[in-house]
Amino acid sequence: MYSVNSLHSNFEKGDVYLSDSISNLLGIILKFPMPWILTGAGISTESGIPDFRSPGTGLWEKVDPMVYSSVEGLLRDPKAFFSYGRDNIVNVLQAQPNTGHVVLGNLQQLGMIGPIVTQNIDDLHRRGGSDHFYEVHGHFRSASCMNCSNQLPMDELINKLDQGEIPPLCWDCGGILKPDVVLFGDMMPSDYQEASLLANTCQTVPKLMIVIGSSLTVSPVNYLPLEFNRIVIINNTPTETDYRAELVIREQIGPVMGKLWEEILDLNEGQPPDPLPPGFNFGIMVAYLDNEVRFLQNQKFRPSVSLDSLSKHFGVVQSDIKTARSIIAQSPLPPRQPLERAILDFYLQEINRMEYEIDSLLSFMGIPFQDEQSRLPKLISDYYNESLRALTTYTRQENVLPEIAEKMAVRAAGNYDFWSSAHLILGLAPPAKEELEKLKKIVSDRGVKADLQL
Template identity: 35%
Template structure:
C-alpha cells in the first residue's frame, strides 16, 4: 500500500470514528494557522528568531509599558505582515464539523482568532486572543485595532478611556499566569471526550501538551494530524502525517 493510499485509508477510518463518537474535541496549534500567513513562534523562521522573548515578558510590561507597546507594534507587523489574515481550509473544515454536529469544541493554543472568524462557535482560547486588548485596572475590553492605532499615533502606552488604566494585549504574556477558566474548561472537555483530535500542534507547551494524555486516561481515542511526529504520536490510535489544510477537508468529506 502506497503512502497516499495509507493516508486515505486512515482518513476514512478516522472519519468513521468521528461519525460514531458522541463527544469529539479538537486541540489546535500553530500548524493550523501557518497557511493563513501567520508564522509559528518556534522553529526555523519562527517569530522568536526575530524578536527577544524577554521584551514581551509580563515584568517588562509592568516596568516599561511604553517600551513594551513600541516593541509590540513591531511584533504585530511581523506577525500579520501589515495585512489582514483570513481563515484557511483547516479552520473552515473544523467549523463545518461543528455545524454538522460532529465536533463539540475547539481548544486552541493560537491567539489569532481565526477559528471564530471561520464560524466555530465553541472555542476555548488557552492563551487569549490578539484581537482584543484589556484594561489592567477595570478589565474593560475593546478591539485591538483601536489600541494599535492610538499606539502608532504616539499614545504609548494606550490607556483605557474609561478609567485611564494601561491597556494590555488580551493574551497570556511570558511570566503571566494562565487564566483558570480556559484551562479548567479545556481539561473538562478533554476528560469527557471519547475522541480527541490533536491538530497542527507540536505538543511541547503546557497545559495543551497534557490534554491528549488527559483524554486518553478517560478512555478517549486519540488522533494526531500533523506534518511532524509529536510526543504522543506513538501512542495515538490515528497518526496522520499530513498537511492539515488537506487532511481536514478530506475528513469532512469522508464524514459526510
C-alpha cells in the same frame, strides 16, 4: 497505528496512502461521538501566520519571546513590545481562515465534533464557522487595562498606537492597555479551566481528542490530551505524544481536512449534509464496545484477571454486541439523508468486526460461553445524565453563549429520546417521567432559551 509521511512512502505496515488515513480518521470520528479538537499554530500557517517553533520559519527564531511576548518585556521596554506588536496584530487580524478552520466549523455545525480548544489567538476558528471553542491563550479581538480591566476593541488600540501613544494607556486609571492574549508570565484565562471542567464531565463513554497542528510542547495545554482515552494527531512533524496516538497523520493540515470533507460529501452523495439529529447517538455504543474489545484482546496472552471474571466479561460484551446491533438495525431515528444511512452501515460493520474478534478470542483462549446481561441500557441512560451535567457545567461558565447552551439542551433532549426508543426496541421499561423533569429544571433554572419539543 498508521503513520503517513507523504503520499507514497513505504512503512513497515506496507504502503499506506493518505486516503486510507483519511478513511481511518473519519471512522474514528464517527466511532467516538463528539470528539474534542485541540489546535495549535500549525493549523494557521496556511493562513500566512508563522508558527513559533518550526526550524527556519518559526517566530521565536526571529524575535526574542522574552522581549516581545512576555509581561516582563512589555513593562521593561514598551516601545519595543508595541512597535513589533502593532504589525504582528495587524498581520494576524488580516489573515483569512483556511480549509482546516472551515472544515472544523462545518463539522461542528453538523454535530460531528465537540468543542475546539485552541492555542491560537488569531480568531480564525470563529471566522471559520465554529461556535464552541476555548481560546486558552487569549485572542487579538480586544485589549484590556492591566490595572482596572477596562476593555476596548483591538482596532481602537491600534489607533492609539498609530497616534504615537506608546504604551497605550487606560482612559480611566492610566494603566497600560495590553492585548487580551496570554503572555509569558500571565495566568491562564478562564477558558482553560472551563475547557478542562467540561471535558471532565464526559466520563461515560471513552472519549477522543484530535490534536491538530500542535507540537504539544506548551504547558499546561499539553496536559489536556491526557484527560482523553484516545488520541489522534495531525501534524507535519513528530510530537512527543505520537506514541500514545490511535492514528498519526504527518501531513499539511489543509489538504488532510479538505479530503476529510470530500469523503463526508461522498457519503452524502455529493450534497452538503444537514446537521445530524440531536439523538443520533449510536456511536456511544460502538465507542464503548471498541474499548471493551480492546481490553479483551489485551488479555489474549497475559490475562490480568481470573478466568472466571474474564469469562463473565466476554459474556457481557457478547450480549452488548447483540443489543447494539438490534438498536442500530431497528434505528429509532430513521435516516433522513444518505450520510446517516452510511454512518449506521458503518456502525453495523464495526459491530460485525468486533463480534468476529470476540468469537476468535473465545475459541483461541478456550473460554466457555456464559450468558450475561448487557450493560448498554445503563450506558444509554448514563449518557443522558452526563449530557445534563455537561449543560450545567457549561451554563456556569464565565462566558456562556446562549446558542451553545441551547444546542446542548436540545442534544440532551435527543439523548432522552434515544434512551426511550432504545428501551422500547429492547422491550425494557421506558425512563421515568422525573428524568425529563431534570432537564426541564436545568433549562429553566439556568435561563436557557431552547425549544425542546418535549
